[in-house]
Amino acid sequence: MHHFIDRRANPKGKSLGNRQRFLERARDSIKERVDRSVREKSIKDGGGIPAEGEKVTIPSRGLKEPRFHHSSKGGRRRHVLPGNKDFVVGDTLKRPQGGAGEGGKKASEDGDGSDEFSFTLTRDEYLEILFDGLELPDLVEKATVETETIGTRRAGLTTAGTPNNLNLVRTMRNSLGRRIALQRPSAKSISDLEQQINELEEIEARTPDQDAQLAELRQRLEVLERKRRVVGYIDPLDLRYDTYVPEKIRNSRAVVFCLMDVSGSMQEREKDLAKRFFLLLHLFLTRSYEHTELVFVRHTHHAQEVDEETFFYARETGGTIVSTALEKMKEIIAERYPPDEWNIYGAQASDGENFGNDSIRCKTLLLEDLLPVCQFYAYVEIVDENADMLLNNPEVGEDLWQNFREVKAQAAHFEMQRVSQPSHIYPIFREFFLPKAQGGQHAGS
Template sequence: MNIVDRRPNPKGKSLSNRQRFLGRARAEVKSAVQEALRKRKVADVDHGEKVAIPTRGIAEPIFHHSRRTGRTEHVVPGNKEYVKGDEIPRPTGGQGRGGSQGSPDGSGEDAFEFTLSKEEFLDMFFEDLELPDLVKKSLKETFAVDLQRAGYTVTGSPANLSVRRTMRNSMARRISLRRPKPWELEALREAIAGARARGAEDEAERLRRELDRLEHRSKIIPFIDPLDVRYNRFDRVPRPNTEAVMFCLMDVSGSMTEAMKDLAKRFFMLLHVFLIRRYRHVDIVFIRHTSTAEEVDEETFFYSRETGGTVVSTALEKMLEIARARYPTDRWNIYAAQASDGDNYGADSGRCVTLLGSEVLPLCQYFAYVEVGDGMGGSLTGLSRDSDLWRAYSEVAPAHPHFVMRRVNDPSQIFSVFHELFAKGGTRA
């Protein structure tokens, strides 16, 4: 008998099968993910998800008997009161049938349930989302360059010396020109010494001449010749500029109820996860405002509580200020997302429109405005009354196709709104 410990064997042997399965079930999983998202708390956005998908696309059909035709017989255990000739009403489920164990291959199941890992889940969710117009058209031919390998060259800087290629050339040349090998010379020297010791001077002299000849030869055929040397060659490939910054503007004023703030935070949280997952180099600037605006770090943005009055324009001004100082438009793609309940200090809305129309929007690739409701407004009054800011922004919207407005009243809408806002290929209305 032999005992083998297989525990240290590499894990995840079935990973590729799992990926194939997910790929296969992609359409179903995707719609299941969407479905799951509708019920889901955003705070859980970073977790995996259990999804149930219909078996259509992943069915493994085999020939099997239909249960509703013909005459069949069964022997089952556990008789309690029946005697021969009794009639039993037909059971509705699979009860009273032998054989079926409810295996995953059985056709009886309606849905197939399993758990997606966090990565798989988020990949599925963000799969067809993107930052719109990431590359500014005017910037497509800009400075950023990538180096790309492009074979070998005979000139270059020592840092790019290709040792392997050089040694290969050198070796080929040494072999073809028959450069004496060091150990051949060594052997010859020993033979000379041996001959001398034996007193065979003629022999030693002959060998010495041979040695001289070979040593001369190895001098004129160098180990590495400048001819052998090769350098790695790189082409400079211009790379479109994809540096981007996202401004997150959030209203934390007193008019926002806790529920609204929660909605706004959820929205930004999703945006945050999306950006850090999908883009390697995206700066995110968090700005929150009451009657004044300030730039804060991520932690404060999401978790601190603060209230005050509402002057929306301060946030826009803050954004402009930061953009001018740190993100010149000729180098950066600028995005902004704003969340607010739409209440604003009386005269400020006009100023917001001016700022937005003349200064902010020309700067931005895309500006998304999300208005959070308290979840009742619409349904109680039948027609939701447009807020100050909504009405004001509505004036700007038609002239700027890259400005989009959406309303969110309920946590369950966040995912779909988010999806609409960042869907690939301009399905945004």
């Protein structure tokens, strides 16, 4: 039978095994808090999750593990405590009133209370819980673009090299082996021999045997010192140097285009819902790619590339021509993001309104220009909170929705959904990226 021993170092002051068991036991409560925390995050700063982790607070109820303890309502006890002046052996005592119950430090009107427990999730733990069970679609995963750069890698050891590449551990190991094999005298053996010689030299009237012993010791000392000089502590034969060879390093990088309608019909509620979806997409892709960039494109009757602050909070009025945003995305890709070097993703949010026959132009741009170079494209239509008919019937919609349904029928990596409130964002995001064997049918399919 094989036995595997986990020798990974625990974090300072923590037990890795206990922490993993705790996270598993409280996973539902933690996941609920993590899902809530994404609402107020910024996108470009990595979702607002600091490198040292994210503080999470969950109710302490249900965190305690089962354990055995003495019950105050059962069992028989026969003992008298020292110093007792009121009772003797054999007296019968009434059991204390009350029983087991739950206490708490927080005051409440009905008398019930529960402490809260705060701890810090590492960034990796936070993202793992947030995106539990999600993966890139198969079509995207197979087409991941990687660029090559020239780096170096370790290629063993050599007997020649520069001092800064000297491998001290291997050099000292070779030196020790050589000294043992050649029986190089140690400093202690020479010191002991010198001490014996000094003791004999201090004797004023030495016997012939002592003189012979002294001569022999001096001869042995001379041999040891000569051998110690010949067999050096470190020899050029012992030196070993790390060697490096050039190597092509594959780097994966992605760019996420965030497109949003900012005309007068897109109010703060609609922008907030769009921001949450863009945030989730950015966090998810940063786990799959070493380098991820964001491009913000906002549009009314014309489109422009802006920073995140302007994208979400600047006020602007005008008509609605969605194709201008797609044209702008096409232009930026041609200027800065060659498809053979970048994995390109698109995310678009709109309230579904568009001018005249522009929706046909949008369909053409997507099918002919953008989707052929995109790994994945998601369209989220934000509807009124009371528009139950639109949410439940994907066949009903404005011209833009209908044309995008035709796009979806022809492109497997194009997804579309409708949302009306924050609670819809995370479920549709999970539906986009669930493995196809697990995911259900998307709206518009």
